[in-house]
Amino acid sequence: MLKRFAVLASVLLLGACTTINEWLEGRVEYKSATTLPPLEIPPDLTSPARDNRYVVPETGKSTATLSGYEAERREAKPAASATASSTVLPEFERMRIERAGTQRWLVVEQPADKLWPIVKDFWQENGFLIKLEQPEIGVMETEWAESRAKIPEGGVRGILSRSLGQSNATSERDKYRIRLDRTPDGKGTEIYVSHRGMVEVYTTREAISSMPGQTAWQPRDPDPELEAAYLRRLMVRLGTQDEKARALAAANPGAAPVPAAAAEGEAAKRAQITKAVNGAEQLEVYEPFDRVWRRVGLALDRVGFTVEDRDRQKGVYFVRYADPESDKDSRGLLTRWFSSDSKVKAEQYRVQITQAGTASQVNVLNKDGAADSSKTAQRILALLHEQLK
DSSP, rough: HHHHHHHHHHHHHHHHHHHHHHHHTTTTOOOOOOOOOOOOOOOOOOOOOOOOTTSSOOOSSOOOOHHHHHHHHHHHHHHHHHHHTTTSSOOOEEEEEEEETTTEEESSSHHHHHHHHHHHHHHHHHTTTTTETTTTTTTEOOEEEEEEEEOOOOOHHHHHHTTTTTTTTTTTEEEEEEEEEEESSSEEEEEEEEEEEEEEEEEHHHHHHTBOOOOEEEEHHHHOHHHHHHHHHHHHTOOOOOHHHHHHHHTTOOOOOOGGSSSSSSSSSSSEEEOOSSOEEEEEEEEOOOHHHHHHHHHHHHHHHEEEEEEETTTTEEEEETTTTTTTOOOEEEHHHHOOSSSSOOOOEEEEEEETTTEEEEEEEEEEEEOOOOHHHHHHHHHHHHHHH
């Protein structure tokens, strides 16, 4: 009996050490419900060529000399090297990270059509499944990926709870939307990565054992650090050295200072909601149009709007939004947020950005392009303000 107890204790301690080490390393391990698509074998795949170093060259002569054999090997070597070099991953040297507040994006001096397949492969290599893929508007989105929060518990209780599957650590789910947009000069590409997350929380407890009971999923705030981490990894995937990518991600070359007009008052503000001439609410952002255009696009991605189209010259994003607080849907708020059979139809709106001196104005219009003063339009402005302030 004593031996069995000793073996069980050793197994439990080994599992506890593994869990604690993973937590200390700070790794985020995503576990999707399904795996990556199986490897497809091309129909014309042939067996790999064997090593022919010791094969006598077929020269058509009755004898072969060593010097002649080595000459043929030298002639064949450049062709083999060219074939091998074609399989090397492409490298893009000219890239940088720009930043505004908590928002970051990657600028690469390459066209979007050349970067699209590489970006898609990058997310699949990191364990994500692609749910949405719209290259015509430069948007792709991953499936939800689940990770178990690594929250250590001390003492024998923590060891037993982890080993028996009764840990109080809850799960988190993450998904990412990736958007590729052309730079203003049309020569490069801006890559935006936006994060959305949910966390599993306990809603009940067992009356007798006081152990956690039922759980429910609730939204959590977007994590800018996760976005920055994947931008850095993407830079490495595109050919930048890891040390250089870390330095570029930590630097802040693209951050614009808050204008003096916005710094008046108790605290500096990047954006605030004001009243327009017609009485409708509008969002005033204290930055030039080009910068606000990028930030509004990333804010729409973070909040989860469906961006159907965009017109940069007119400064308009065409979006669809199903208001979770609409009176037409009497279900609970969380159910309405995450249910796939929403009773509220997603309506089309236009988010318009216009230059106003040194600042920019953001207005919400209806699907016909007219001013919208409804509660839903005000809620959209409030969501954008939360991301841009």
